[in-house]
Amino acid sequence: MTNVTLTDVSKSYGGTNVLKGIDLDIRQGELVVFVGPSGCGKSTLLRMIAGLEKITGGTLEIDGRVVNDTPPAQRGIAMVFQSYALYPHMTVRENMAFALDIAKVPKAEAARKVEAAADTLQLTPYLDRLPKALSGGQRQRVAIGRAIVRDPKVYLFDEPLSNLDAALRVATRIEIAQLKERMPDATMIYVTHDQVEAMTLATRIVVLADKGISQVGTPLELYEAPKNEFVAQFIGSPSMNLLPGRITATGAQTEVTLAGGGVALSAIPTEPDAMGRQVNVGIRPEDLVPTNGAAIYTGAVDYVEALGEVTLLYFVAEGNRPGVIAKLPGIHRQARHSTVALTADPARVHLFANGQSLRVRSATR
Template identity: 55%
Template structure:
């Protein structure tokens, strides 16, 4: 059975349209991540699935049933918010079981479901504590537990880790991945952090200005982006982009002062303006060249060298064996086969 299907879904606030005819299928048991910059519509789309935002037009199905205009409580979804939304006067146990209690479930059933969720989330020793006695990560686990006890068709996560510090974010990311593996549930997760998207998702949906730019697995989007936006958004550090012009034999790149023999089947006619993209991981520095070393970040096993070109463009090169600080003028080398080419006007990939 399919988890969630969106057919030509539209959202308007008055005359302002923020979601533009989205079509999407999320399979049962899939971990799908909505990712994109602030204001791209990812949280709005999630809230439409939850029923917290009215759908202006289109159709939403959950577990094979249309729910487009149903109340949130009738959709079979459970949502985990950024702000935890725990009742401060209730214990962990009471917070997790409160929704079931309000819906009239028997005490024995509530106790059993809370115990099951507590075991999964390793909250047994905290059940009698109040939220103020918990860390941020523990509070988020309680919020997730409150969703688990409802046994929903779909779990919805709206930037659940954004209030945590860096170390806790990594820890909770691993816990959510384990939770999905253990439960096999359909999960839809919203984040602006592409690292979270890459590490958690079976499927990533990249959104920009209310449109879907591309859908695919993390590695597919990394290796084969459809356009410059996706190429620049997926991957850390971001892909380097350089202006170029098609000439006989390849692409002339002023920032590098050289001709790059790009191996693209459908190379445009000479004179066409293009953008050349190379990931920092695919580049190496060499002793002499036109690029000025600005900053070198040493991060232990890897370093990042920031380079400025006379054209005003900036590059980042990953260096895994750099032990001394680079300085002065350098060049870069890379395999032309790893270069991606984009139309300078449309930003679409040239393949």
């Protein structure tokens, strides 16, 4: 069982703490994605696992063995970087076999491993081509193949798709997802700033912020039940709307009154002692819908982004009521400068006090 376990791991540069108190257990067969804002330490954490950055405190175990002081080559890891870093004068076959040649693996065994990896990555027709004759996505697959032939315990990906254009990024993301399905026992750790990559690839997502872990969970757990306002606004695009309000009744029919007017939201499950608390009411843009009846928010549309499959409506902030964004399916040509009334299903609403979630949810919905 190839597990990766971090216990109270920290990283400092001189007197500056970058990461602290990192506790994480990555199980065999998982594809765990690290996400977070720029500078949060996600690539640093990955490099610490790889052995490219020294761990300041705590312990790192790979396959049950503490590897804090183990050289990278002896950790049983393989890393795929942003840059393909392929040798331009070598063929695909030679690039993939290079690490095996350095390790003096018998040529017959090395050839078998290269051909098996090429078959997995659908690179067999390109084995005798030079990198310049490949597309960007194919080059990234060669870089992944170079990792596969080493048969590592853990695969590390450091933003491997960031240098690709939009179309190639989508295609290569699908290929990585399919690769993981073909390698169900492989343990993978993946760093990205792209939410779509995180949501579609991850078994679990680790959200990093404020020098530590803000929340760990499956993609839908983070989307449906964020533990705090940071995760709520970081996961999802556009970000969750936050509207000030106050809990005015609790019990079977919990009621929240929003500042600035609007019909109160009822029947929101919350903690039992939440009565009277000032809260931020979180509503995702895709959960706001136009209504001809009682509205929780009515405002003037200041700007429209028509994306074809969806339309984003940006509402003007007025008084003590912030502006919001609504994400409506389809095309809404006449929405700009109009006044639109919005409502939301209380089951989709989130409540936060002092930045932390008050929402009580069942395990599944």
